[in-house]
Amino acid sequence: MTLASIRRGYQVLRTLLQFGLDKAIPAQQRPWSLRLIKLCLFWIRDQHPGMHNGERLKLAMQALGPVYIKFGQMLSTRRDLLDDDWAEQLAMLQDKVPPFDSALARAAIEAELQAPIASLFDDFDDIPLASASISQVHTATLKSTGEAVVLKVLRPNVEQQILADLELMEQSANMLNWLLGDGNRLRPIEVVADYRATILGELNLKLEAHNAVRLRNNFIDSNALYIPYVYEDLCFPRLMVMERIYGIPVSDIAALKAQGTDLKLLAERGVELFFTQVFRDNFFHADMHPGNIFISKEHPHDPFYIGLDCGIMGSLNDDDKRYLAEVLLAFFNRNYHRIAEVYLDSGWVTSDTDTQAFEQAIKAVCEPMFNKPLNEISFGHVLLELFRTARQFKIVVQPQLVLIEKTLLYIEGLGRQLYPQLDLWQTAKPFLEQWMAEQVGPKAMYNKVRANLPSWSDKLPELPELIYDNLTMGKKLLGSQQQLLDRYIKHQRQLHKSNYLLISSASLLICGTILFNQQATLWPAIVCLSVATILWLLGWRSRPKNRKF
Template structure:
């Protein structure tokens, strides 16, 4: 462990104790050495006793910096793990980071390009356009075509700092896991493992560039979403170059109204975009907060979204997609038994779960929602409520479902902000029903057959030989089985013959013994014993010698 790691570790411990987060561990689960170590750090006292635990956690994460802020933001979506108050507080975490020195940005960019900035770009602006916890954005113009571009570059040493924090997080999670025991609901080790996957993906700008290219290609013909062009030849692990676009931030509703934007159409397109990404493409933007979404300035009567920052993308298994679609349909059909069955069939809750009890719990949560107009029902909150209910039944939520839930909440929030009367069900139901029909109808069967045709056509020339080999093998098998049957029948015949003679022998010997005990003539007794002995010898010799078939 390096000096920097030790220093960072002490900083984390100091922050945790200053905000009294150690008080959150139940006393009866704290080992003796934990209390001893706490006593040794007597000068680090809880300075925020007047605040609620959830608020103290939020403030501590904010003080610890970007990695912990992002962790808190992720945790705020885990309603399967956290209660409402904790999730609400963590959702307020803001990632505000001052820009780093532009000279360091220049050095980092030139290191990745392996060339001076001026050899490829004109008008490089040293003042950053935007600054975040992981990266910083500068503007320039491409020499080759005169197009305006943005250069996104990682912060100096951000990888080492994040990996060091993640290592300390993993160690802390392992300790917390031992303190809380196996039955704890929070599952800290699992949460940190999921978080590592997410944040480490954001450290690779080449991967983000590839994600942006894929998302752009999925919507090339769309009038609902535009993803800026990525200059892949200038993209590396720590640098990404893409087209500069101009738009209105989606959160600036006043500016959108001022230019006469069709807000109803825009809100409906947001919902359609979400379901298209999830169910058609199985590749959805999982970080669609307002800072990453802009609205076009052209054609306000036919507006489209501009999507940025494709560092976090989500996918679902085909099974999860189907279960999710059925879940939404079952909810709006008030089929709570089906919802309970879907959770069990999908493996989200244990197969040993009491279906009736789970159904009743779902009904208690969902039925009151139908007292509201359909345009006030939130898909995101439906998922939240279902996850919260399933939490009592030891739900196991996959990381991708958490990303999906977070994205759906973002989309709904934006949609209702743009157009409060948005009826998500009216917009989504035709899409979901059409998708389900494609999955289970004749078209789905035809598509599966069509998809397998290349494999079958490749194997078709081998079919006669395969049939001949199988018939030959079948004939051998039949012959082998016939031989075994013949042996068995012979064995049975010999066995019956031997048993018959031994039984006759026993009867004759018994009769001879009885006659010998009588006071009459002795020759019948001798005859009976002699015949019994002969039958016994014949039966013994005729018994089957080989019992293997």
């Protein structure tokens, strides 16, 4: 550990203690090691007595800076780990930081382009359009076409800062895990590993550009989602150039109402977009918070979404998609047994789980949800409660499902903010039922055959030879199997004969011994013992010698 890392570690620890986060753990549950650390740092006092624990954590994250702000935002989605009041406080964290010097921005852009900005762009604005913890956005126009564009550039040395903070977070997570024990609910090592994968994906703007192009192509003819055009030849690991868009932030409800936007249609399209991305394309935007979503100003009676920031994308394998759809459908059909079966079949819980106990636990959690109207039931909270319940039965953590849950919560929150009466089930059920029918019905079989037809047609000329080879091999195999069977039958017959003679010999031996002990006439005893000896010799000699087949 470097000196800088030690200093940063002390700064983090001091901040946490200044906000009294050690008091978030009940006194009777605080390990002795944590009390010892607090005692050794006796001069650091809680400066916010009486404040709610969730608010303490939010303010501490803000004080620690951009990397921790994004960490807090990610934590706000892990409601399987945090209580709702903690998660709601962290959800209020805003990723807004002061812009860095425009001269540094110019230098970073020209270093990636390996050319002066003026040679490719006109009207470059030194005042950034937006500034966040990882990147900064400037506007300009393309010199070649005059089209309005935005240039997204990483902050100077942001990679080193993030990697240093990640190293410290990992060390802190290991220490916290040791303090709280391996069975603790927070699971800090897993949470930090999840965050590491997320934030490192945002550090490569070339990857983000590829994601945006793929998502744009998936919805190229859609009237529900628009992804700005990306100038791929001007994109690099630390620079991304894309079309400038002019929309209304999705959180600005007043502006949307003022232009007469059909909010009900917009909310329903948001739900459809989520399920289309997950189930049709298997490629979904996993960072759909309000800052990344705008609404078109054109034709407000037929509105569409504009999606930005494709740094974090998710996908599911075919099995997970089917299991997820089955869980949601089974929930609304109140088929709790099927939910338990899906969790076991998928491997989301261990195979030794008590199915009946798991089913009853699911029913106890889900059944009360039906006391309210369907349009008030949250898909995201259904998954959340199911994962919480499954945690009691040693659920196997699925990172891709955490992304799904987070994205679904975002979509539902946005949808109901736009149109509070949104009935997600009415919107999603037909989509899920149709998708499931396509996966398991005749249409699914037809699609699989059609998908494999090119491969099969290539092998068709080889089919006669393959059939002949297999029949020849089968004949040889059957012949060898018949020989083995004949040898086995012969072996069993010999064994049966030998056992019969030996058992008879043993019986006569017992009879002869009894007659001999009675001290009567000896000749019957002698006959019995003699015959027993002959039978034993015959039985022993008739035993099969070869016991291998």
